[in-house]
Amino acid sequence: MKVGVLGGGRMGAGIAHAFLLAGDDVTVVEHDEGTANAADQRVRASIARSIERGSTDRDSGDLNRALHVGYDIAAFAPCELVIEAVPEDRALKTNALVRIENAAPDAALASNTSSISIDDLATTLRRPSRFLGLHFFNPVPASALVEIVAGSATDADLVERAREWVETLGKTPIVVRDSPGFASSRLGVALALEAIRMLDAGVASAEDIDRAMELGYRHPMGPLRTTDIVGLDVRLGIAEELQAVLGERFAPPALLRQLVSEGKLGRKSGEGFYRWDDNE
Missing domain, CATH: 3.40.50.720 (NAD(P)-binding Rossmann-like Domain)
Structure with a gap:
């Protein structure tokens, strides 16, 4: 083909x-x-x-x-x-x-x-x-x-x-x-946004928030590391799209907006919630 x-x-x-x-x-x-x-x-x-x-x-x-x-x-x-x-x-x-x-x-x-x-x-x-x-x-x-x-x-x-x-x-x-965020983005973003709010509030470190989902719920990767791989700018765009249609529960946290404005987009920029190098 x-x-x-x-x-x-x-x-x-x-x-x-x-x-x-x-x-x-x-x-x-x-x-x-x-x-x-x-x-x-x-x-x-x-x-x-x-x-x-x-x-x-x-x-x-x-x-x-x-x-x-x-x-x-x-x-x-x-x-x-x-x-x-x-x-x-x-x-x-x-x-x-x-x-x-x-x-x-x-x-x-x-x-x-x-x-x-x-x-x-x-x-x-x-x-x-x-x-x-x-x-x-x-x-x-x-x-x-x-x-x-x-x-x-x-x-x-x-x-x-x-x-x-x-x-x-x-x-x-x-x-x-066809529906807002389909299935995967809607669920994935909901989890990621709450994880970002928890990090911003000092509930736990990024590593421990991710470990909670990896070890407690058997997710292969935690929501913050996943966000780094997806791209913080991509997550922000999806959240804004969902907020416009589904309401304030998808409002992007201030920390997400801040990191994007600083150019900390995750793996592709070398830093997001984690630091990355080319070998990861």
């Missing part, structure tokens, strides 16, 4: 990696030559790590030949599926989806949004029946879940095809109805 990914940042590169290892041809499109070159290096480095770890038996040459990276959106024309993986901003995503639909009129379209309504994003599309959410989790290569979000106009056959695509990636699909 020919798959397109708009956006080659951490999420987009991870999505491209997953489809490449599943045997697909993948085209990644960025907005200019510089970001395209960075995306190309990011995906190829990820492929090399998978080969070193023995997590794929595909040949290095085949994997690298199956990847195409550029900055001309017309490259999506032959794709069967195109996924937008641009930042979590409603206007940015809406514009991206319209551009993809114009460039690849026969493709199924998917958004990697973690909180924005699929029905809202579909309002400017000519064929909303061919559009759904494919919510991947960071880091994509190691995650086991993909949340399939069906809008009110999404064709039932497309949802079933999406299940097959996700299973081919070696991941588990869940299907949810």
Whole structure:
């Protein structure tokens, strides 16, 4: 299958990696030559790590030949599926989806949004029946879940095809109805916001709050470390989206806003609730 990914940042590169290892041809499109070159290096480095770890038996040459990276959106024309993986901003995503639909009129379209309504994003599309959410989790290569979000106009056959695509990636699909925060973000953000409030109030250290959930409830990772990996700016954006729709229980804590304003975004910036280095 020919798959397109708009956006080659951490999420987009991870999505491209997953489809490449599943045997697909993948085209990644960025907005200019510089970001395209960075995306190309990011995906190829990820492929090399998978080969070193023995997590794929595909040949290095085949994997690298199956990847195409550029900055001309017309490259999506032959794709069967195109996924937008641009930042979590409603206007940015809406514009991206319209551009993809114009460039690849026969493709199924998917958004990697973690909180924005699929029905809202579909309002400017000519064929909303061919559009759904494919919510991947960071880091994509190691995650086991993909949340399939069906809008009110999404064709039932497309949802079933999406299940097959996700299973081919070696991941588990869940299907949810379009609703604020879907299932995963709504629950994950609720836990993370309360953990941040507890940290700010001095209830316990970040490490001990996380240990409480890891050891007491068998979560594989605590909510504050998870927030660092997701990105504090991403969590803030989701919380603001949910607050607008569901009310003040999703109001972002002042500590979260402060850290984002200071550029402490988590793992990607080197510091959030924890300090990170490139080897973690």
